[in-house]
Amino acid sequence: MIKILDPTAGPATGKLILKDRLGTLNGKKLAVLWNGRTHGDKILRRMLVLLKEKYSFEVVDFLKKPYVGNMAPKEYFDKIFNDQADAAIVGIGD
């Protein structure tokens, strides 16, 4: 028998845990985070229009990342939390 080691790495902080899915969008507060890629705003706005045809919800934030290649700034996450969003839609473009 030989002993072999695991080459993989899991989350370092363990904070990236998916929240439970919302049972419905009705009456919820949504945040939208656009990653800045071209046309991403159009895709996201169109998605909101389609969703509003079915559900009644409030969009509390529509944020654009300052630069597509970097993580969104911490202030963005703080704002989404402070605005008490129940969920966030994160989208790309092209």
Add this chain to the structure above:
Amino acid sequence: MYEAEGALEAIEFFYEKGWTDGLPVVPPTENRVWEFLDYARLEPNEVIGEIPERDRVITAEKLAINAVMAGCKKEYMPVLVAAVEALTDPAFKFNHLASFGSPWPMMIVSGPLVKELGINYGIWALGPGFRANATMGRTLSLLVSNCAMGFVGGVQRGTYGHPGRFNSMCIGENPEDFGWLPHHVEMGFDRDTSTVTLISVYPWIETPTCVQMEPERILTTLSGSIANGDFVRGVYPVLVGRPWAEIFVKAGWSKERMKNWMYENTKRSFASLKERGRWGTMTSQFDGYGGMRQEIKPGDDEKFLYVWKEGEKDPYVFDTAAVERQKGIYFIAAGGDGGTRICWLTPYQYSTNPVTKAIRLPHRKDSEE
């Protein structure tokens, strides 16, 4: 930790787990991994780099495990440590590796370690058959896959994948002294230091230059080839074999002069760019896919856009999201003595910058003390 009956069973186990790149790996036994860590004087939990986008850290142990799997020698560890430092440097913008575009970082080692470790810089550069090149390049690929979700089903979104990711996107720069300014010295490091540069690129293009023997004529061919490419902006690595590099050295051309010549002369007319669909804005269903379909106007034959030099501010297809990005050329002495060709690589067009890190050799310091 896992147990296997023997090496073959361990290899199959790694396949089952999805921990390989499709080729067999060397089973990372505890002893072998410890040898690598001991050589590099690293503690297993020492953090070499962080990838906040993935909430991952790359520890010395994970690096050593993947290096063993790739087939490395323990002597490669200091190079790999520097490579991970470059990979996780914020300037490199790690996130771009998941792109639809399939870029992958070329690893360029420059300095005395190139010869010491047997890193190929000559004939068949970029090809298989050289352990240091193949296994160090492969380590990065395994590491990104195993420690940063860089696999299909994880976050890898490349439309076609990058063949260089298998192994051979690692090259050395010719360390022979023939008057060429080594890359690491150009980047501001001492001659005695060795460095690793990571630069995110698409697969390479060879440009035949066999009928050109003068600096300007060689660069004319190179410039034409690059301008006829995708015309993206960024830092282009250009690999020049020693015979061709010597032509520039003997003619008294510095790298700076070579670069400036390229910056001034690598251009295409608006008309040419429009004809080739390199002009306009990124297109999508929202504009009827018409953003790039620009009509050629009178005078477009006489107006030019340059690959590197700032020019007209007209809409340009690959400039929409491209900010915070370096532009330039890295001329690297690498390639066979046969000459006849220069190799260049298109940089990833959006969010990345090349990063160069010094290779530290802690084991040598210890032995000297």
